[in-house]
Amino acid sequence: MPSKKPNGKLMRMKELSAATGVNKGAILFYIKEGLISKPIKKHANSVLYTEEHLNDICLIKELQAKRFLPLSVIKEVMKGGKGNLTVDEIKTLSEIDGKLYQNLNESLSVGKITAKQLSKQTGLSLKDLAAMESIGLIHPIQKGRRKYYGEDEIRLAECYTKAKKAGFTKKLGFDIELIKVYKEMIDRLVEEEAKILTSRVSGRIKPDTIAKMIEEAIPILNTIIGIIHKKSILDTTRRYTLEFMKQE
Numbered sequence: 001m002p003s004k005k006p007n008g009k010l011m012r013m014k015e016l017s018a019a020t021g022v023n024k025g026a027i028l029f030y031i032k033e034g035l036i037s038k039p040i041k042k043h044a045n046s047v048l049y050t051e052e053h054l055n056d057i058c059l060i061k062e063l064q065a066k067r068f069l070p071l072s073v074i075k076e077v078m079k080g081g082k083g084n085l086t087v088d089e090i091k092t093l094s095e096i097d098g099k100l101y102q103n104l105n106e107s108l109s110v111g112k113i114t115a116k117q118l119s120k121q122t123g124l125s126l127k128d129l130a131a132m133e134s135i136g137l138i139h140p141i142q143k144g145r146r147k148y149y150g151e152d153e154i155r156l157a158e159c160y161t162k163a164k165k166a167g168f169t170k171k172l173g174f175d176i177e178l179i180k181v182y183k184e185m186i187d188r189l190v191e192e193e194a195k196i197l198t199s200r201v202s203g204r205i206k207p208d209t210i211a212k213m214i215e216e217a218i219p220i221l222n223t224i225i226g227i228i229h230k231k232s233i234l235d236t237t238r239r240y241t242l243e244f245m246k247q248e
Contacts, residue, residue: 010040010048020057021142025134027057033071035060035078064139071136071187089198092210099211112141112148122157131176132156137183 017024030036036056039047056078063074077094119126132138138156140147160179168174201210 009051011050011054012046012048016049016054016057019054020061021147022057022061023130023134025130026136029135030057030060033075035071035075061139061142064136089195089202092198092202092207093194095207096211096214099207112150113154115140115147115149118149118154118157122154123161124157128160128176129157132160132179135176135180135183137176137179 011019013024013027017027020027027036031038036053039049039053041047060074060078063077064071113121115126115129118124119129129138133140138149138153140149140153160176163174164170197210197214205213
């Protein structure tokens with residue numbers, strides 16, 4: 001994406017981060033992934049951001065935190081439908097936007113906690129929490145100057161802490177960046193799922209029905225993926241064991 005032309009107030013990274021409630025790492029990630037345009041380079045070590053950058057980041061936050069759209073789909077939206085999804089397919093996704101897990105969102109609205117509370121409850125350090133946010137793994141809700149985290153963020157933090165206790169420590173090279181691999185793979189999977197779904201239901205099924213179908217299918221698909229993942233690990237282990245035995 002080309003750099004934005006100046007429009008309105010120009011901001012430095014610190015100002016943009018404060019205005020959007022998104023940290024520097026996440027903003028740089030958005031630029032790297034092509035979700036927002038590159039900043040205006042003033043000098044060798046000085047760049048500026050425009051109101052368009054601010055608006056784009058706020059839109060990404062909205063689509064991620066409240067609409068449950070993955071970055072792969074958000075990228076299509078930011079590109080105006082000129083990517084892998086057709087205009088009709090994006091229209092179908094936008095029609096179910098906000099309908100998924102609507103009742104669940106309302107029931108969880110009371111249970112959100114602050115970063116310090118999440119860290120104390122799960123054992124996840126504030127540094128690791130910021131790292132998860134920077135790669136788009138978690139999406140806190142910004143209220144004023146404070147951020148609040150919901151059930152998904154709490155469960156992710158708990159799982160990461162459990163993995164460290166199981167031996168997958170930073171000392172051995174297991175850090176937040178490795179989780180990014182899973183996120184990128186899942187983003188690609190969801191993009192393929194979106195194309196398959198929309199190509200079959202666009203104009204044929206009502207948005208409310210599509211949302212209900214997806215809600216019911218997700219736990220089923222998660223079970224299928226879990227079983228396939230386990231079988232693949234076992235099959236790979238056996239294959240390498242046999243190859244090793246042949247070499248002895």
